[in-house]
Amino acid sequence: MIPRNACNPGLMTLLRVGGIFSPEHLEATDILMAGGKIIALGNDLGIPEDWPIQVVEARDLIAVPAFIDQHVHVTGGGGEGGCGTRCPEITAREIAAMGIGTVVGVLGTDGISRSPADLLAKVRGLNAQGISAFMYTGAYRVPPPTLTGDIQRDLAWIPEVIGLGEIAISDHRSSQPRQDEIERIVSDTRIGAMLAGKRGICHFHIGDGKRGLEPLRRLLSETEIPADQVIPTHVNRHPALLEEAADYALAFNASVDVTAFEDAGDGLSGFDAVFRLLERGVAPQRITMSSDCNGSLPEFDANGTYLGMKVAKNTTLIADWQRLVREGVLPLESALGLISTNVARVLGLHTSKGRLAVGFEADVTLLDHELQPQQTFVAGKCIYGVSRTE
CATH class of the missing domain: 2.30.40.10 (Urease, subunit C, domain 1)
Structure with a gap:
């Protein structure tokens, strides 16, 4: 009783x-x-x-x-091909239908027609509809757009803001931030989060540029910033980047985030990426998976000219995760960490989620x-x- x-x-x-x-x-x-x-x-x-x-x-x-998706374009991503290529917003039902109870909203390439204020409004709307929703302040570019004009104030005063992201590096769409600029925004995020009692992660979009994870390796090697402050995502964009991500995770005891690409193209699926990271000796606890859903999957030619795009879906995240269990890559207990327990720890939500x-x-x-x-x-x-x- x-x-x-x-x-x-x-x-x-x-x-x-x-x-x-x-x-x-x-x-x-x-x-x-x-x-x-x-x-x-x-x-x-x-x-x-x-x-x-x-x-x-x-x-x-x-x-x-309930699953946690730490990278969701809740207001829609896209726009790389003009206003007609903006992706749609996601609905609460589309989130919950995949067993996802918590999302973190993110802005990407388009920080102009979509602002942190738009993102905050959508996040609060999702919360009103029953989804547990948070957001990163910022977008691809540096200096990042914010709600209050300051990263530290966003983290300190706005409950829904739990970090900074997605900051783009090694990508032709990034603002090509200098190393000192990266160090400054990460340290600002850390201090603002400390004042608010949050983890305050910096969520970094990694493109297919030749620098790869070098800016983050330098950040962790040359400063006092701890590895759990920084999360690189899209590390399965191509095989060489995934190998670099494995080295990064092992060298710094750091976490890396795999994207469940619907069409991996030259990259690896979420399933293949997790499989290879485990083969390289990366601990399951250091791997997370996210959907990038309602973001754009643009295609560019060798000169960076826009060719077309698709819209990412969160159905691929669940399908890749299911396959990891069905094919015996991980037992259910460990596989759940990829989209729940590990993610809660990375985000600093591990005492409640x-x-x-x-x-x-x-x-x-x-x-x-x-x-x-x-x-x-x-x-x-x-x-x-x-x-x-x-």
Whole structure:
């Protein structure tokens, strides 16, 4: 029986499932949620008759931490081919349907027609619709556009801002920042985050330029900035860059982010990239995956002339992740880290997200035997899926 003092009276939800992965497998099949938190885990939990509670019977499904996507163009990316090539915004349903409960919104090439203020409005809109949403201040260019005119103030005063990004380096679309400029914006992000009690990561877009990760290697070698302050993404853009990313992760005990490209072209799929990083000896805990969804996948010729583009989707992220488990590259417990536990740690959200544990936020995804999301709960509320409530 759950003790009566476990929570204050109010609407609660009890999930009865076939198994729980926290990400490690738990000897429990019941999750009790109230006040946006997980308040109990167990088997056949008894509920006092006078408690207002809804029961979700899902014995054919397994419960895992709701997925976290740290790189989402929530307001749409694109624009490299003119205003007619702007990508559409993403919807809360498109996010939740993939089992994703938390997203971090990002601006890319276009920091002109889309501003940090637009991004903040969209992030707050998603939160109002049930998605747990955050944002990076900035965009590709340096100095980065901000909300308050200052990176430190953005981090200190705006709760939704958890870092800076995506800053473009080694890319013909970047502003070609000098090394001292990179060092300054990273240090500003670090100080602003310290004042706000946040991790304050700097999310770096890595292009296919010849410098690769050299600016970040210099940053970590020549300054006192810790490796967990910096996250390079799109490191699977081409095989040589992925090899460099493996060396970078091993040399600095750093994390790297793999993009689940829908059409990898000359690069590697998210599945292949994770497989190769593991072969190189990179620890699974140092690898994350993100979708880049609703961003553009532009094609340029050798001279940098725009040829066309596609719009990225988050369906590829889940498909690549499922394949890693199905083909035995990683057991489910470790694979969950790539899109939940590891991401929560990287973002500094690890004390409340990325695990199914008492006191953590009640962000839960229910998967079927094919690892396909069937229901998504954020802060204890079902935001996607067919109702199974008794």
